[in-house]
Amino acid sequence: MKKIVSVLFAILMVAFATIPAFAAESPVATTAPATTFKYEVDVIPSEGGDGSYEFTTDIDENGEQHVHIIPKPNPGYTFDHWEIDGPYKTDDKLTDSEMDLIITGDIDVKPYYKKKGTSIVETGTVNRDVNTTSPQTGANDVLPYAVIMLSIAACGAAVVMLVRTNKSK
16 A cells, blocks of 8 residues: 555656656756847837937846937927837837937937927727626636646546455455
């Protein structure tokens, strides 16, 4: 009986160690060398500006590219807000004219301007989800492994019960 329980326990331990959902995460190197990237920043002109800007860029000791950009509006226009497409991080608001970015890929930057004394009113269409059911998320990756583990445990329990009933006869 003890041998059967020991074998089942060993099988469960091996199964838990090999299933990715239960395995420990791989260690991450803490002293990885900094990698330097240079990404492209495209400034797209819009009404009120011809795409002129002041621009500086620098790469820090971690290999991240820092960008400082200031738009140059045409006469009679003032800066309103930025539209940025691409991967970036910033602590600035998109309504700040001077923008400090940390970019992690190529980006497109579009400054928007307004005529002095006016404000921009954006219009758009909102599509509302009228479906009354909640969205489906799909199967969980751990579910098949959990079913396998429960099946192995149930088989082990059945074997133990059979051995006990045979010994008691």
